[in-house]
Amino acid sequence: MSVEKQILSTIEEKIRPALQSHGGDVEFVEFDEQNGVLKVRLQGACGSCPFAQETLRAQVEAVLKKDIPEIKSVVREM
Numbered sequence: 001m002s003v004e005k006q007i008l009s010t011i012e013e014k015i016r017p018a019l020q021s022h023g024g025d026v027e028f029v030e031f032d033e034q035n036g037v038l039k040v041r042l043q044g045a046c047g048s049c050p051f052a053q054e055t056l057r058a059q060v061e062a063v064l065k066k067d068i069p070e071i072k073s074v075v076r077e078m
Contacts, residue, residue, distance in 0.1 A: 003070050004031055007038060010067050015060055019046055026060060029077050036072030038064065052076070 001009075008028055019025055024046025029039035040060060042052050049055065053076070061074035 003033060003068060004028075006068050007031060007064065007071070010064055011040075014063050014067070018059060019044075019055070022046070024049070024055075031071075033070070036070055038071050038074045039077045040074060041077050 011026060011028060015026055019042075023044050025043040026046065027041040027043055029041055031038045040056070041047075042049075042056065046052055046055055056074060056076050061071075064074060065071050
């Protein structure tokens, strides 16, 4: 399975349900395989929440890095 497919699967199965339960969501933007940087866009309540950066770090980045070692960092695209 490609890294991008692993990312999409992890988002769908492990991250999206938690964010949607709070009125938010996350969208895959792109993955730079050379640098290990994943870009995502937080949506809904997560996009405007004052704790969006913490959500990105603690829920999105932590889960993805644990499951997919190729990911070095996750950044938020506005």
